[in-house]
Amino acid sequence: MSFFGFLLLGLIAGAIAKLLIPGKQAGGWFVTLLLGVVGAMLGGWLGGLLFNVSLESFFSLGTWVLAIGGSLIVLLIYGSIAGRRAKA
Numbered sequence: 560m561s562f563f564g565f566l567l568l569g570l571i572a573g574a575i576a577k578l579l580i581p582g583k584q585a586g587g588w589f590v591t592l593l594l595g596v597v598g599a600m601l602g603g604w605l606g607g608l609l610f611n612v613s614l615e616s617f618f619s620l621g622t623w624v625l626a627i628g629g630s631l632i633v634l635l636i637y638g639s640i641a642g643r644r645a646k647a
Contacts, residue, residue, distance in 0.1 A: 564617045568626050569596030576630035584638050594637055595630045602629020 573595015
């Protein structure tokens with residue numbers, strides 16, 4: 560997948576992950592979209608490591624599941640760190 564395709568995938572996956580997490584999250588949309596790109600990279604890495612699946616095709620269901628799953632993980636970690644910092 561090209562760099563721009565991967566960037567678009569991460570941006571969309573971050574937006575979907577933000578919609579799936581209930582409640583108010585720390586950070587705005589820009590932070591969420593950046594974390595979505597990081598999450599897509601994490602999902603692709605974990606998918607390749609654990610399931611021998613890669614982010615090769617933009618329109619593959621496996622690619623989207625891995626990207627959204629990775630984005631959810633990154634957003635939850637970021638939310639727990641940012642939430643803890645706001646309470647302190």
